[in-house]
Amino acid sequence: MAEVVESRQWVMTAYAEEGLPTPEHVTLITTKVAVDAASIPEGHAAVQVLWISIDPYLRSGMLGRMDGLCFPPFPIGKVITTLGVGRIIRSKDASYCEGDIVLHTSVPVADYCIAPATMLRKIDMGTRISPLDYLTAFGLPGFAAWIAIHLIGNPKPGENVFISAAAGAVGMLAGQLAKLKGCRVVGSTGTDEKVNLLKEEFKFDDAFNYKKEADFDAALSKYLPSGIDIYVDNVGGKMLEAVLNHVNKKARIPLCGMISQYNQVWTERDGVRNLLNMIGKEVRMEGFIITSYLQQFQDFEQEIGEYLNEGKLVSKVKIVEGIEGFLESLLSLFSSSNVGKVILQVNK
Numbered sequence: 001m002a003e004v005v006e007s008r009q010w011v012m013t014a015y016a017e018e019g020l021p022t023p024e025h026v027t028l029i030t031t032k033v034a035v036d037a038a039s040i041p042e043g044h045a046a047v048q049v050l051w052i053s054i055d056p057y058l059r060s061g062m063l064g065r066m067d068g069l070c071f072p073p074f075p076i077g078k079v080i081t082t083l084g085v086g087r088i089i090r091s092k093d094a095s096y097c098e099g100d101i102v103l104h105t106s107v108p109v110a111d112y113c114i115a116p117a118t119m120l121r122k123i124d125m126g127t128r129i130s131p132l133d134y135l136t137a138f139g140l141p142g143f144a145a146w147i148a149i150h151l152i153g154n155p156k157p158g159e160n161v162f163i164s165a166a167a168g169a170v171g172m173l174a175g176q177l178a179k180l181k182g183c184r185v186v187g188s189t190g191t192d193e194k195v196n197l198l199k200e201e202f203k204f205d206d207a208f209n210y211k212k213e214a215d216f217d218a219a220l221s222k223y224l225p226s227g228i229d230i231y232v233d234n235v236g237g238k239m240l241e242a243v244l245n246h247v248n249k250k251a252r253i254p255l256c257g258m259i260s261q262y263n264q265v266w267t268e269r270d271g272v273r274n275l276l277n278m279i280g281k282e283v284r285m286e287g288f289i290i291t292s293y294l295q296q297f298q299d300f301e302q303e304i305g306e307y308l309n310e311g312k313l314v315s316k317v318k319i320v321e322g323i324e325g326f327l328e329s330l331l332s333l334f335s336s337s338n339v340g341k342v343i344l345q346v347n348k
Contacts, residue, residue, distance in 0.1 A: 003036035009110035010326050012074040015064025020331055025062060026080065028324060033112045040092045040114055047086040047115050049107055053135045054320070054329045054342040055169070056257055058082060070289065079108040080326075083140060085123070085131045086113075087347075093117035101125060103134045109326050111346060128309050136315040136341045137173055138304055140290060145173035145232075146300045147293050148254035149181065152286050153230040157182030160224055162243065165234035166207060167194035167316075169341035170256050174232045175204050176313055183230070186223045188239065190336030197339060201314060211336070216242035232256060237270035244277045255287040316340025 008030050016025045035046040058080070060071035074080050084107035088100040095117055096102065103121040107113065123131050129138055136142060148170070149155060161178040165171045166187025175198065178185045187198045187207040198207040206223050213219040220228070220242055227248040233240055236258025243253070278285065307313045318338050320329040323346045332338050 002034045002039050004032045004034050005112050007031055007033045007110050007112040008323050009079045009108055010323070011079050012062065012076050014076070015073065016062050017064055020334060021059070021062050021327065023327065026327055028326070031110075033114065035090055035112065035114075037090060037092065040090060043093050043117050044114050045091040045093055045096050045102075045117060045120065046089045047102065047104060047107075047113050047120075048089050049084055049086045049104075049111060049113065049346045050101075050348070051085045051132065051135060052107060052109055052326070052344040052346055053083040053140070054326075054333065054344055055082065055140070056333050058330055059334075079110055081106045081108050083107065083135060084346075085134060086115075091117075096120065096122065101131055103139075109323070109344075111323060128311075129305065132317060132343065133308060133315065135343055136169065136317060137308060137313050138301070141169035141341060142173050142304050142313075143290050143293070143297065143300050144170045144256055145177055146304060147288055147290060147296075148232045148256050149174050149177040149230070150300075150303075151293070151296070152254035152288065153178070153232070153252050155181040155183050155230055159183050159229035160226055160248070161185045161230045161232070162220070162224055162228045163187045163232040163234070164210075164239050165189065165257075166198055166202075166204065167339055168234060171232065171234055172198075172202050172316060172340055173313065174256075176202055178230070179203055179205075180307065180312060188219075194336075194339060197316070201316070210239065217245055220246045227251075230254075233258070241270070241272045241274060244272065244274045244283070247277065247281050247283050249281050251281060251283045253283060253285040255285065318342050319345050321345045 010026050013027045014025045057071050060067050061074040064073050084104050088096050101123045105119050161183045163171045163175050167189040175185045185204045187204050188210045195207045195209050198204040228246050229248050229251050231243045231253045233255050234257045317340050329342050329344050
């Protein structure tokens with residue numbers, strides 16, 4: 001007789017072409033998953049989902065069209081997928097055993113799933129690198145920060161690095177990496193609490209609350225009087241335009257994201273009027289997608305793994321408990337309510 005478990009899952013029911021998604025667009029339903037050995041295909045495993053990564057790019061999958069992030073739409077009527085960590089409850093692949101903790105590279109936002117072994121990676125529980133690190137510093141946010149700082153930014157000791165959304169999943173790590181490279185680091189964020197966090201816990205040299213700055217140009221003159229050599233852009237819009245008035249010769253601008261623009265149709269997004277500054281200053285601005293750098297993932301793991309084992313990197317996470325909190329946790333990314341990386345805890 002088949003062993004069946006009830007599994008709640010979030011499915012795409014309608015696309016949100018502009019504005020924030022609502023319960024009209026994503027719906028929590030209950031389904032049944034057969035987890036007995038006879039029902040699991042060869043080379044697969046039954047997985048109990050523990051933690052799910054909540055990232056801004058998920059918004060792009062809800063648009064119903066390809067946008068600037070080139071993230072394909074989630075199919076209507078299908079479960080939403082992302083990155084997550086789970087526990088093997090039964091396996092028909094020799095690489096995994098019951099109880100193994102695994103990283104799932106395309107986990108459904110659900111309680112349980114049947115996963116191909118090719119999408120799983122066993123997490124070594126015998127190191128200082130925790131399962132949650134695989135969703136933060138040792139995962140995609142850390143990889144994005146490493147690409148931005150190490151590969152595109154190519155920092156030199158003493159250079160000035162500015163990071164927007166600096167208390168977010170990517171920004172907090174990018175700032176710490178720049179500090180480890182010997183740079184002076186300044187961050188912008190949305191609350192005084194986060195300003196203190198950046199300076200005290202993440203060891204930024206300085207930080208400011210952009211919501212209290214009426215004039216971004218004046219703020220950048222105050223906090224970065226010697227100009228900007230590297231700007232890690234996570235917000236786009238008016239902040240990017242202001243930065244271009246303060247770049248130094250040969251400055252580098254890795255474009256990680258533009259979260260201030262995600263929920264607007266492109267004709268209503270903020271324009272950048274001073275791109276001419278890039279010519280005379282010979283500035284390099286470069287967008288990137290992490291999948292284009294997978295051939296360097298091992299180099300990233302080696303460097304970041306050493307930092308984590310030596311306690312040189314700190315990650316801050318906000319845990320939202322219960323799968324029913326998926327939509328709430330996603331929407332929270334577009335406010336200033338979060339500190340660090342948002343993770344949905346589905347099971348314990």
